[in-house]
Amino acid sequence: MRVAELELDLEAFEGPLDLLLTLVLKEEIDLAEIDVAGIVLAFIEELLGRDRSENGADECELGESDLEACGEFLVLVSALLELKARLLFDDEAAELAELEPEEAAEELARRLAAYRRTKEAAAWLTSRLEQEQDRFFRLGPAPLRPPVSRPVAPHDPAALAAALRVLATPPQAVSLAHMALRYPPLEQFVQRFRSLLAGRSRFDFENELGELSRVEQAVAFLALLELGRLDEVAIKQAAPFAPIRVERRDTERSSAWTSARSA
Amino acid sequence: MDERPLRLITSSPLDALARTVEALLVVASAPLPLEDLAAAADDDVERVEAALRLVGERHSEGRSGIVLEHVAGGYAFRASREAAGACSRLFERPVQRSLSQAALETLAIVAYLGPCTRPEITRIRGVAAEATVANLLERGLIAEAGRDDAPGGAIRYRVTPLFERVFGLASLAELPRLDDFEGDAETIRERLHVVAAQRGA
């Protein structure tokens, strides 16, 4: 299912977590049939669009905090995709499905639950605000109050130097500023995998990750799922954490693929 | 309605103290904690509490346009609710423009987890918090509360007394417990497990 078919108004969601939470809780949507990759990309597009409209047409790069939020999100969503991917595997899927969901999925559930609580707390605040609409109080000083004197205690000038040093200390977190490319386009990996399979019939996904960063790996995985969705490849994994084998789809197996998908 | 409070205010020894409390509250810029009232009135806390009860009787809904309330960790006067219409013709509500969903979620995070940093808010909400935090700062609903201990630490934020006032909270302890919202963690986990198990079914 493509994003367009879902008729999701992305602007109506606060962020990818909000969207995912809605999808997860919405019983009638079968996650296995959702084009999660499409949703992620659409959301990134949406963020880019927001950035463009806020900063003018010349600046359309994602802000760094956006990037970090999305990078983390991609890693988390890959856990969800992992679950989803298992539904697309043909042979081993039944066995895999019985296994404990792994840590990453657990983390995703935890994060979604934390976000859910935040939303409920926000809803509580909203209703509170409505109840309090008829409570007026003075903002600012009283009209005829006595003059105020608020003496400031003497301070050591060393405190100024210390404050400036705080401002001159770079943050600890590794800067992502060097990632000039920001998000590698999904299409880049789709093309790469296609050309790989033009030369041979299969490859191991891990072998292609090489020097890729975590975010790039996540995008590569999305590209892989996209190819699966487009029915161009078969994705196989003998056991959890075993190498993921990608095979060029041949005609004999496409019927098995179709039945596995609709199961 | 009986005239007891008024007579008390003019005849018993607590009257003068009650009038002093009224005077302090009518000129104060923010809710005054009991201790500040006692210090300014130069009297002891128990007597000031008794005086506050007198003031509260005198200034309550239906009796007066001025109403005593216990809010944001202190005592303050506000307008009676029946005068809300008249007030709205002359004054802006403290939070006139409605708060966006992003602003409310951010406020909830800062109120419950504060002091907390912008990266923490971003992590919980999954989207950049920059514009929202700037907006809440400008409205005075959150304020800076030092920096994270780490070198180059991020600025931490807390909710302000204005936040408590706007939401009519005597203190942050009046917020519902976060655990009371937790019912859904299980649902989410279950849904994820259902997805994982679907193939087997």
Place this chain on the structure above:
Amino acid sequence: MDERPLRLITSSPLDALARTVEALLVVASAPLPLEDLAAAADDDVERVEAALRLVGERHSEGRSGIVLEHVAGGYAFRASREAAGACSRLFERPVQRSLSQAALETLAIVAYLGPCTRPEITRIRGVAAEATVANLLERGLIAEAGRDDAPGGAIRYRVTPLFERVFGLASLAELPRLDDFEGDAETIRERLHVVAAQRGA
């Protein structure tokens, strides 16, 4: 003392109007002209004047700590004279305030870099500077120092003689040397901007 005002406020047709006037006056942060009171109360000026007389009787010296005052700009509440001592203890607290981290950082920027604008302070600290700058201005620790050169340039701020007194400095030349920073104010400025950019602003 008779109970007439109180009975009137709870029984005559003017009561509700008097309570509305009380409510408006307790929320106002400036004296309210008669016309504004009438417009807000949605009633006519004569009736509002009558209501004001009721409010004035109820809130007068000796009867209440809240006193209605007619001043140049209109009507306002003030504290009663008998509470003057308590009010001055509230407002002229000998308690000397220490400066927040936000205030210290802002003062350090302005002191070490020389006059700078609010946008620059915001950029270096990574947080909206409005509230902090307003607070420091009000306390007299910084003052305006012309505008940025650019057309329509932002206001620049410098530290004041009071700032020097608070930090025990005879002049800005006595600011602690930053041995770990090499170079002049411009070098420091550049370094602060570089770090701010890394912090992701």
